[in-house]
């Protein structure tokens with residue numbers, strides 16, 4: 612895959628995750644090494660990773676994830692065009708514990724209590740580039756994942772389970788990692804052309820509906 616293909620074809624993988632084929636530790640190490648080359652504010656490199664392959668730990672994390680996914684949907688009206696996405700999300704929630712490796716991405720520190728855009732951007736913006744680096748590196752090797760956050764309803768419980776000091780460290784994403792089953796590559800759906808999203812020398816289309 613060339614760089615453009617990798618960047619425009621990488622997406623969330625749920626039903627195509629191979630639940631039966633183990634993921635080699637070396638592949639995880641290689642991809643995490645690439646993750647650790649991401650940029651961060653003042654080069655703090657706050658990311659830390661917890662890799663979970665133990666079946667009992669995965670079972671417990673999967674149960675928290677499933678409850679978190681349900682809580683996320685609770686009481687929300689789902690427009691029909693989002694139904695396939697929700698069904699795919701439900702599939703992952705039902706099978707999270709069967710995915711060969713669960714990578715929990717953490718950030719040293721807690722989100723700033725002063726919820727200014729600047730400080731939040733620095734906190735979360737210093738770890739998500741590493742998440743995306745990791746996902747791209749996986750894809751390049753025929754592995755796949757989905758960036759998930761529904762487990763964060765139970766951040767404390769999962770922290771206790773894995774010995775993560777939740778007063779000092781924040782969990783930001785849970786990445787189920789597996790080889791990809793053969794199958795059609797569903798195209799990445801994004802709003803294009805990008806010219807509609809750009810203002811040259813100033814904001815454009817301020818009346819636009821942003822979901």
Ligand SMILES: Cc1cc2nc3c(=O)[nH]c(=O)nc-3n(C[C@H](O)[C@H](O)[C@H](O)COP(=O)(O)O)c2cc1C
Pocket residue numbers: 621622623624696699700703757758759760761762799800
């Ligand atoms: C911050 C963030 C949180 C997300 N949380 C979840 C999640 O908890 N569960 C899930 O199945 N997908 C989650 N996703 C994946 C999105 O649903 C997905 O990226 C989006 O629908 C676009 O689909 P695609 O990646 O296949 O193109 C999350 C994505 C982001 C960026």
